[in-house]
Amino acid sequence: MEKDIAALPLVPPFSRETAIRKVRAAEDAWNTRDPQRVSLAYTVDSRWRNRSEFVNGRDQIVAFLTRKWEREREYRLIKELWAFNGARIAVRFAYECQDSNGQWWRSYGNENWEFDESGLMQVRHASINDLSIAESDRLYHWPLGRRPDDYPGLSELRL
Structure with missing residues (x-):
């Protein structure tokens, strides 16, 4: 009997399928640009290092x-699975946004x-x-919000 991939829980230990789904779920949440909604994917005492900033808790x-999405307008993000093992996932990503002066940026990470x-x-x-x-x-031209399923990912865009 074939597994229903959509029914697999997104909790560790991750399989390739659940890791890919976890990455896409994170991308989708961040593309809402809703800080409260995004924060619910993290533990109440989650620890971050984002560039040189350290963030602790929801x-x-x-x-x-x-602050990020007030500064980064027209934000669109694509994430891609890089590696996974047990309770850990590594991703690469790129996003595009525009600053308050109208300058466009692509950020890679x-x-x-x-x-x-x-989970x-x-x-x-x-x-x-x-x-x-x-x-x-610019390479990201979908309407603000979730990247359409048929929109190319990072590898297809050669990023």
Whole structure:
């Protein structure tokens, strides 16, 4: 009997299928740009390193994401599974956004995630580099919100 992939729980230990689904679920949540909703994927005492900023707990996550998305307008993100093992997942990502001066940016990065037994992320380490781009160099053109299923991913876009 074939497994119904959609019915597999998104808790450790991760299989390739559940890790891919966990990554897409995170991408979808971040593309809502709803700090409160996004924070619910993390433990109440989750610890982050995002660039050079250290964030601890859901309240700080909400504050961090609120500041982030006030500054990063027209935010669109794509994440891709890099590796997984047990309760850990590594992803690579790229997002595009526009600052308050109208300058477009593409930010590239890697994240290392660690989950508790219920599937909430308890540790997130993000390393990110920013590249200013011309509007004509943008690659992410879907309407704000969830990336459509038929929209190319990072590998297909050669990012």
